[in-house]
Amino acid sequence: MTKILSVFSFLVLFSTLLLVVSAQQCGTTTPTNTVQWSLVGSTRVLNTNGCPPFDWSDQKTPNLAYPHTTSVTFPVTPEISTTPTSYLGLYLDKAKTTTNPMVPLGPIGYSRYGLLLYGNSDALFRDAYVYEGASFGKCGGHNDGQNNYHYHSVPNPTSAVTCVDYLESTTTHSPLIGLMLDGVPLFGPNGDGGVPPTNLDQCNGHTDTTYNFYHYHAQPNLQYPYLINCLMGCLTTSSGHLTNLGCTPSTTKYDYTPLNALLGITSVAASSSVAVATSSVAASVSAPVTVYASVPASVPASVPASVPATASSMISTARSSNMLAPVSSVMQTVPMFIPTR
Numbered sequence: 001m002t003k004i005l006s007v008f009s010f011l012v013l014f015s016t017l018l019l020v021v022s023a024q025q026c027g028t029t030t031p032t033n034t035v036q037w038s039l040v041g042s043t044r045v046l047n048t049n050g051c052p053p054f055d056w057s058d059q060k061t062p063n064l065a066y067p068h069t070t071s072v073t074f075p076v077t078p079e080i081s082t083t084p085t086s087y088l089g090l091y092l093d094k095a096k097t098t099t100n101p102m103v104p105l106g107p108i109g110y111s112r113y114g115l116l117l118y119g120n121s122d123a124l125f126r127d128a129y130v131y132e133g134a135s136f137g138k139c140g141g142h143n144d145g146q147n148n149y150h151y152h153s154v155p156n157p158t159s160a161v162t163c164v165d166y167l168e169s170t171t172t173h174s175p176l177i178g179l180m181l182d183g184v185p186l187f188g189p190n191g192d193g194g195v196p197p198t199n200l201d202q203c204n205g206h207t208d209t210t211y212n213f214y215h216y217h218a219q220p221n222l223q224y225p226y227l228i229n230c231l232m233g234c235l236t237t238s239s240g241h242l243t244n245l246g247c248t249p250s251t252t253k254y255d256y257t258p259l260n261a262l263l264g265i266t267s268v269a270a271s272s273s274v275a276v277a278t279s280s281v282a283a284s285v286s287a288p289v290t291v292y293a294s295v296p297a298s299v300p301a302s303v304p305a306s307v308p309a310t311a312s313s314m315i316s317t318a319r320s321s322n323m324l325a326p327v328s329s330v331m332q333t334v335p336m337f338i339p340t341r
């Protein structure tokens with residue numbers, strides 16, 4: 001009898017554990033995304049649980065999406081440097097001629113729905129889009145070994161009704177994808193008039209008529225570097241896993257006030273200087289237009305481990321005498337080295 005009881009209590013305990021674990025998973029048919037943007041003094045704060053606002057269950061890694069509640073701080077008014085402050089990808093240049101000796105792993109930004117944006121490297125320093133694209137779901141992302149849903153490239157606008165994170169038009173400037181860790185906003189690949197800009201700098205940034213503040217564009221047609229190549233915004237301590245090459249402030253200053261509305265921050269309290277926006281999932285574009293190639297159908301059979309060689313003493317020097325404090329809410333929840341990305 002005692003044995004039966006203990007088996008029974010074990011089963012109860014086990015099923016309770018299963019219930020607890022399964023209850024934590026991000027929702028699929030009923031998404032459980034929570035995201036909140038707010039202004040606190042000179043900082044812009046993102047609070048997110050990292051769960052997609054759509055059904056992520058069609059992504060093809062064996063990993064799941066679990067909530068990772070985190071708070072990330074960005075400057076409200078990013079200061080732009082005259083030279084890149086950090087390189088984000090496998091190469092120092094968009095033409096892929098010089099390898100980046102210090103490829104950062106982990107987040108390089110966050111979508112407006114609080115989902116992680118990763119660089120173009122997988123954990124083995126290979127092109128993540130080429131080697132992992134086949135595992136992306138319909139919305140363009142997948143889960144890593146820590147069960148974080150994330151993107152390596154432009155969130156897929158072809159399933160706009162359910163993906164909601166990104167909608168595209170051929171007549172107007174691309175919508176906001178999110179913020180990079182320097183606080184500079186990232187838009188889709190199209191500039192004024194719905195065509196890819198021709199005046200992007202080496203990082204993929206510019207200003208245009210639609211948005212007269214320095215901003216990034218994702219690379220058109222899902223070409224390398226997919227999102228952006230480097231940061232031009234001066235870095236703060238909220239980006240401790242990035243190499244900080246230092247900042248030479250540009251004399252040109254920008255007004256980032258329009259970014260509040262793009263993030264859903266509709267009212268800024270004058271007295272408290274704290275504004276709060278909650279996650280309203282807007283899907284107002286009626287006829288999204290696909291402008292991208294499809295993801296690779298299969299992962300290449302051979303797997304070259306092309307770990308970038310030392311190519312830039314500038315980066316190495318900056319890394320060894322890193323002026324960044326390794327304190328980051330990002331790093332508390334997202335490890336630098338992620339087994340399966």
Ligand SMILES: [Zn+2]
Nearest residue numbers: 191192207208
């Ligand atoms: Zn633009």
